[in-house]
Amino acid sequence: MGYVAVKGGTHAIEESLKRMQFERLKNNKVLDVDVIEAGMRGLIDQVMSESSFYSEQLAALAIKQAEGNPEEAVFLLRAYRSTLPRKHYSKTIQPEEMRVERRISASFKDIPGGQILGASADYSHRMLDFDLMDETEAEVSNWLQDFASGEGAEFMETAESRLPKVLDYLRKEGLIADCPTDHTEPDDVTRTSLTFPASRSEKLQILTRGQTGAVTSLAYAVIRGYGMIHPTVGELRVGQLPIYLENPLHPTHDEDDAYFIGEIKVTEVEMLVPATVEKENGHKELQLAFGYGLCFGQNETKAIAMSILDKSLEAGDKNVPTQNEEFVLYHIDSVESTGFISHLKMPHYVTFQSKLNDVRKTRKIQSKETEEE
Amino acid sequence: MQIQYNFAFLDEGSKREIRRATLKAIAIPGYQVPFASREMPIGRGWGTGGLQLTLSLIGKLDRLKVIDQGSDESVNAVSMKKLINKTTGVIAVEETSEATLIQSRHRIPEIPLKTGQILVLQVPMPEPLRMYESSELETKRLHGEKEYSGAWLMLFEQIMKYRSVSTGADHPVFVHDRYVMAPSPIPKFDNPKMNSSEALILLGAGREKKIYAVPPFTKVVSLAFEDVPFEPESFPGKSCKQCGAQDVFMDELYDTEEDANYYQCNDTSYCLSRMNQQFS
Numbered sequence: 342m343g344y345v346a347v348k349g350g351t352h353a354i355e356e357s358l359k360r361m362q363f364e365r366l367k368n369n370k371v372l373d374v375d376v377i378e379a380g381m382r383g384l385i386d387q388v389m390s391e392s393s394f395y396s397e398q399l400a401a402l403a404i405k406q407a408e409g410n411p412e413e414a415v416f417l418l419r420a421y422r423s424t425l426p427r428k429h430y431s432k433t434i435q436p437e438e439m440r441v442e443r444r445i446s447a448s449f450k451d452i453p454g455g456q457i458l459g460a461s462a463d464y465s466h467r468m469l470d471f472d473l474m475d476e477t478e479a480e481v482s483n484w485l486q487d488f489a490s491g492e493g494a495e496f497m498e499t500a501e502s503r504l505p506k507v508l509d510y511l512r513k514e515g516l517i518a519d520c521p522t523d524h525t526e527p528d529d530v531t532r533t534s535l536t537f538p539a540s541r542s543e544k545l546q547i548l549t550r551g552q553t554g555a556v557t558s559l560a561y562a563v564i565r566g567y568g569m570i571h572p573t574v575g576e577l578r579v580g581q582l583p584i585y586l587e588n589p590l591h592p593t594h595d596e597d598d599a600y601f602i603g604e605i606k607v608t609e610v611e612m613l614v615p616a617t618v619e620k621e622n623g624h625k626e627l628q629l630a631f632g633y634g635l636c637f638g639q640n641e642t643k644a645i646a647m648s649i650l651d652k653s654l655e656a657g658d659k660n661v662p663t664q665n666e667e668f669v670l671y672h673i674d675s676v677e678s679t680g681f682i683s684h685l686k687m688p689h690y691v692t693f694q695s696k697l698n699d700v701r702k703t704r705k706i707q708s709k710e711t712e713e714e
Numbered sequence: 715m716q717i718q719y720n721f722a723f724l725d726e727g728s729k730r731e732i733r734r735a736t737l738k739a740i741a742i743p744g745y746q747v748p749f750a751s752r753e754m755p756i757g758r759g760w761g762t763g764g765l766q767l768t769l770s771l772i773g774k775l776d777r778l779k780v781i782d783q784g785s786d787e788s789v790n791a792v793s794m795k796k797l798i799n800k801t802t803g804v805i806a807v808e809e810t811s812e813a814t815l816i817q818s819r820h821r822i823p824e825i826p827l828k829t830g831q832i833l834v835l836q837v838p839m840p841e842p843l844r845m846y847e848s849s850e851l852e853t854k855r856l857h858g859e860k861e862y863s864g865a866w867l868m869l870f871e872q873i874m875k876y877r878s879v880s881t882g883a884d885h886p887v888f889v890h891d892r893y894v895m896a897p898s899p900i901p902k903f904d905n906p907k908m909n910s911s912e913a914l915i916l917l918g919a920g921r922e923k924k925i926y927a928v929p930p931f932t933k934v935v936s937l938a939f940e941d942v943p944f945e946p947e948s949f950p951g952k953s954c955k956q957c958g959a960q961d962v963f964m965d966e967l968y969d970t971e972e973d974a975n976y977y978q979c980n981d982t983s984y985c986l987s988r989m990n991q992q993f994s
Contacts, residue, residue, distance in 0.1 A: 350787040354796075419753035426725040532731075534748040534923035537851040659849075667849055677921050680758025684838070687760065687790055690783045690965055691820040691980060692883040695901040697966070698947040703876040710877070 365408055377401040386606070386638025387411055391675045392418035393531070393550040395605050395637055415552075415675050427532070432585045432599055436609055436635075439580040441504050443639075447574040448613055454504035459579060461641075507576040508611050508631065517613075517629045539666050544654055548647040549636045551673035559663055559673065560646030563653045568661045572649055575613040575631060579639050581606055608641055610634035612648035630655075722769040723801040728752055732770035732925070736916060739927035744889030745857070746840050751923040755797065761819055762920030764836035765794060768817045771832065772798065778806045779813035784821045784963070784980035791819070808983045820883065822904040824962050824984040827913035829930065837898040837919040840926065842886040862894050865937060873942055885944070888935045889928060897934075902946040903963045908934040952977045957988035 378385065378401035385400045392400070392415050399418060407413035443459025446452045458464065511517050527542035535543055548556060563569050585599040616630040632652030634644040650669060658664045672678060722729065735749035754762040772778065780795045782788035786808045794817065795806040807813055810823040817834040827833055843853045846864045856864070865886055872880050879885070883899040887908065897905055898917050908915060908928055915928040928934060938944035953960045955976045962984065964977040979985035 350785075350789045350792040354789055354792055416753075416757075417755075420755035423728065423752035423754065424719055424723060424725055426727050530750075531752075532750045534750050536748065537849075667851070676753055677758045680760060680762070681838075681921055682759075683757050684759035688783050688788060691901055691963070692899050694963075694966060694980075695883040695903075695947055699876075699878070699880040699882055703878055703880060706877040 372405050374398065374401045374405055377404050382639070384409070384411060384414075386640055387553050387643075388414045388418065390637040390640050390643065391415040391550055391552055392422060393546075393637075394418045394422045412675060412679050416679070419676050423531075429586050429589060431602070432587055434582050434584065436578075436582065437506060438503065439578060439582050439607075439609070440604075441502050441578050441580040443579040444504060444576065445574070445578075446507050446576050448576075449507060452507050452576070453510060454502070457502075460639075504578075506611070511575070511613075511629065517631060535670060537667055539670060544666065544670065545633065545635075545647075545651065547670045547673065548634070548650055551643075551647070552675035552678065553640065553643045555673040555675070555678070556643055556650065557646045559669060560649040560653075563649050563663045568653050568656065568658075568663045569649070570615065572612045572614045572632065572652065574645065575611040577608070577610045577641060577645065579606070579608045579641070606638055608634075608636055608639055608644040610641075610644040610648040612645065612652060614652050719801055721802060722772055723755070723797070724752060724766070724769050729770040732766055735925045736767065736770070736927065739916070739925045740914070740929050742893075743929055743932050744887075744893030744895040744926060746924040746926045748923055749925050751920045754920065756793065758921040759838060760790060761794065761817075761836035763918030763922075763925070764817050764819070764834045764920075765797075765918075766920060767834045767916050767918040767925065768798065768815060769801070771834075772802055772804060772815060774802065774804065776804055776814045777812055778804050779808065779810060779816045779983075780806055781816065781818040781821055781823070781981075781983075783819060784965070785982045787982065809987065810983055820899050820901070821963070821981065822900055822907045824979070824981040826907070827911060829912045831913040833911075833913050833915045835898040835900070835915065835917045837896065837917045837924070838921070839884070839899075840896055840917070840919040840922050840924040842894050842896040857893060860892070865894050869937060869939070873939075879938075879942070879945070886937050888937060890933050894937070895926060895928075895934075901963060902936065902944070903948075905934070905936045905944075905946065908932075910934075949977060954979045954985060957985045957992065959985065959988060 378397050381401070381404065384404060385397055388400045388404060388411055389395055389397070391411070392403075394400075399421070400414065403414040403417040404411075406417060441457060443461060444454070444457045446456065450456075508517065512519060523541075525542075527546075528540050530543050530546045535547070539547075564571060581604040583604050584602050586602050587594070588598050588600065591598070610633070612632040612634065613629050614632060616628050617625050618628045620626050630652065632648040632650075632655075634646070634648030634651065636644050636647065650663070653663050654666050654669060656664045657666070662668050720726070724732075732749060735747045739745065739747045751762065752766060754765055756762060756765065768778070778795070778798060780786065780791040780798070782791035785791065786806075799805060810816065810825050811828070813831065815832050815834065816823065816827075817836070819836045822833065822835075841850070841853050843856055843862075843864060846868055847853050847856065856862070869879055869881070872878070881902070883901045884896055885902045885905055886894050887897050887905060889895045897908060910931050910933065911928065912930055914930055917926050917928075919925075936944040947963065949960075949964050952964060954962070954964060955978050957979060959979050963980045965980045967976055967978055968974075969976055979988075
């Protein structure tokens, strides 16, 4: 009887959860959270970025619990994030303060301060390294010792550098429009819901926490033929940014009185896009406009994609999907898109019964009318 | 690292903010109040809007009932009850009349709700005008100007195409002569239960970040034309195989042994209490 199928949900869920536990544990190995944190930097950075939550340790825990599935790990962290009260806002971060680890420009070979390749897979051959199959900790220790006595020392030095921005140089030349600092308090998309037209701060926040794949494919669509001509990376930098808090008891706005609470690793991109500006008398002139991208961790593709979409949204022709802010901003969130897609797995008995009723009724009316004819 | 969660999962600041949006929604019946929907430990689209309403309202003395598609034992209902119980200690009841707070997906219970009860509905698509206007900015303007000719046109086109309205579940309603509202995907059968309801009805859409409400004793009319009146789903001549009820919303089931269809009350708690009465 049908009743059995409806009842017994509790027991069925218990068994399903147990089965999932089994799948995680069946090989009788325990994945150490420290090991994930040490060895899965790419995944951790991606998960932290999509979660808008900066904690390498909790990201590692979420990855363990989610069995390495980034969509689930982001879900876990975002849900945890929503339980935390918002106590303070940090002081505005100046990206010039970044301790740069990697910095490249695709626009200028000779940038002030030079190019720093840093750690990147861009220059590696993507060939499976079978030696990693039996890498040992002893080998690793040896390698580390050699590194520390060789280039390691130099590496530590460059990691300390603070470098000027390429765009400042272009601005001095008068090639890009001056961009005055905007002191408006940013809207917080986790505290107010999105309204349109969206403010620039809302757009940037939604883009930065967008799902890596979604942000990348929409930006890909922009440069492939849906909206914009070819952009050039003015500057891409990866490094540590210091975070300061105003003294909560005696807010003085004095730089020296602020508390240093730690550093976060971010990727920042300033993208140059040729734009035509209309002058007086219908005169047209070429100028360089720029798009901005910044996200947690080393997430270079995503930060570049974000800067492209930032510029694309500014163009704002609603007939082009990638320039339509409602289309882009509503659909790139990992938690929202996977949640609604996965809800299709839930029962829809009532809605379907109702639809069935309509289908039968319209058919009955139609066939009756045909008979009458 | 051991982490303790706050009572009812959300932090106090979030709960207060959701309650404020709820109060505004009650003050303007049928108007969709935007709120900063929190990420929840269940999927966006799995009832996070309803859950946030429930968690922001629930107290230790509340008696909670959770229904999914008419059933207290459906997997999603069970999973929510577990989460709410884990973070509040409140144990759910099944009897509709005993509950103070009822969270539901897709159904309004068969027995009439009473003063003092709150019905929370989970809403996937809060915007009744979305079918013909994809822009949020535009629909907000249409609501502001009470410009609903599109909604009427949509119904008219369905009648032209199919000779009857085919809105399925989620047939739009007119609330207190002001706002056209999506009644969440409840079947048309349940629409009339919203009219002048004694209980407060709250509707929450988590993914779309909207809260709206039908306060007690509010006029709710399903959109219809004079010559093509509103028609809820009906099950003429059918009765529940278990309790014999008629004129309730029914599930259509299939018996493989007899190779025939049969019907059962969709509201399992209603069916169960009817069966208990018959046997006592």
